[in-house]
Amino acid sequence: MTLKPKYWVLLLLILLGGIDPSNAASTSVDPKVLHIINRLSFGPRPQDVQRVESMGVERYIQEQLSPDSIPESQSLTSQLNQLDAFHLNPVELLEYGTTHLPGQKPSPEEIKAANKRGQQVLNEAVQARLLQATNSQRQLQEVIVDFWYNHFNVDAAKGRDRLWVGAYEQQAIRPYALGRFRDLLGATAHHPAMQFYLDNFQNRADSRPDAQGNIRGLNENYARELMELHTLGVDGGYTQQDVIALARILSGWGFSRSGQQTDNNFGFYFNPKRHDFSDKVFLGHTIKSGGEAQGEEALDILAQSPATARHISYQIAQYFVSDRPNSNLVNHLTQRYLATDGNIREVLNTLFHSREFWNPKNFNAKFKTPYEYAISAVRATGIEVNNTRPISNLLQQLAMPLYRCPTPDGYKNTADVWLNPDAMNRRLSFASAIANGNLPLSSIPTNMQEGDKILGQGQVGTQQRTLQTLASIPVDALQLTNTLGNSFSVKTQKAIASSDSQIRSALILGSPEFMRR
Secondary structure, X not given: OOOOHHHHHHHHHHHOOOOOOOOEOOOOOXXXXXXXHHHHOOOOOOOHHHHHHHHOHHHHHHHHOOHHHOOOOHHHHHHHHOOOOOOOOHHHHHHHOOOOOOOOOOOHHHHHHHHHHHHHXXXXXXXXXXXXXXXXXXXXXXXXXXXXXXXXXXXXXOOOHHXXXXXXXXXXXXXXXXXXXHHHHHHHHHOHHHHHXXXXXXXXXXXXXXXXXXXXXXXXXXXXXXXXXXXXXXXXXXXXXXXXXXXXXXXXXXXXXXXXXXXXXXXXXXXHHHOOOOOEEEOOEEEOOOOHHHHHHHHHHHHHOHHHHHHHHHHHHHHHOOOOOOHHHHHHXXXXXXXXOOEHHHHHHHHHOOOOOOOHHHOOOOEOOHHHHHHHHHHHXXXXXXXXXXXXXXXXXXXXXXXXXXXXXXXXXXXXXXXXXXXXXXXXXXXXXXXXXXXXOOOEEOOOOOOOOOOXXXXXXXXXXXXXXXXXXXXOHHHHHHHOOOOOEHHHHHHHHOOOHHHHHHHHHOOOOOOEO
């Protein structure tokens, strides 16, 4: 059953500013419980509200800050283990994606086979991320992985990064997402996915021609983005001379090629023949002559900089509190960062106990990105996801495909980027399809091939022969209301109450309140 236009019009008016969505109706659930779940996770699953009420907000915070203490389900572990490329390192992935012998020109058939393998690797990376985001009990880890991947963005559309983005997340982001920022910074700096994406593998200090006769010289791309986006920020006080100095410091950093030996699983390789060994002055610091260690010293300087502390603190506050975070909160987090040597877990713990985080005006104040909306909608229904294609195709429609942000600054998390009529219509169509049980999320793919689609433009509920389809089961509106703590405005509750019972779940998932966290 489809929704009557009048209900969509009402919800769109509220979302786009025509009707005030405030004055939420009274609820028996403590708003603080809903707030902490919405910010430390991708939204509640059935019984999550009751669980946090029982254990208490503080225990929930500390539990989520220590994800290794939270056991994962055997079901999720089994799903991830079935992904062939999920556990491969960059060196293995490059071999996996190669269908011709070294030094030989690939045939058209070999190119086609390599493209198919590359697409398979990327599909598995997307599947793994979406399975973990929807089904994992370690929700803060999933939230912060999404945050850091956008911060250190790598676009899978660029060449061999299609093979590497999944390994990049698994090896350079996840293990360090709640640790020291310096370790996270170093892991991303060494990973071939980043070295390739921002061209540092081409960065060389010498002026000798390469095998093709080209003289490349210094490449400043990574050095510039490393300071502007990853650490100091655009107003961080660096100059063009610092960019050049950092490029020279990082010359020779790249990844292993055929015949080059490396002692790390990343495939990182330092080529001394391409490195500038001279002394450098970087951000007012003299870095003495040396090889790879010069780069490590530069990363130390960047990670310890007060400008970096402030830049990171602002972005964390913007993600977890409000689009325009209070300067007092940013200062507080900056001080905590510097006092703990960039301990991300401690910075977050400070934020989760701050006055600004618990200010009621910041409750439900963040508009969900397409990724957050899709994951939260699936989680709210309690569906155990086996098939992630409906989610990934929705993200494609909403201009937020996983691992495909084309710019180094990653996807934004502010309302002005995502709140528009076309995007809202697509969200509402997704809400209707999932509420009616028309998305094959629980179906198990049997022989899915590259190019198969579960969701197409305007075909939110289309099913394909390649799925073992299960019977459509509509989402129960009462259960959905209880899962979400009945935190709807009076206007939204009236719209739901006056509608046909068969479309109430869709109205809930398409409501203005559910669009926010």
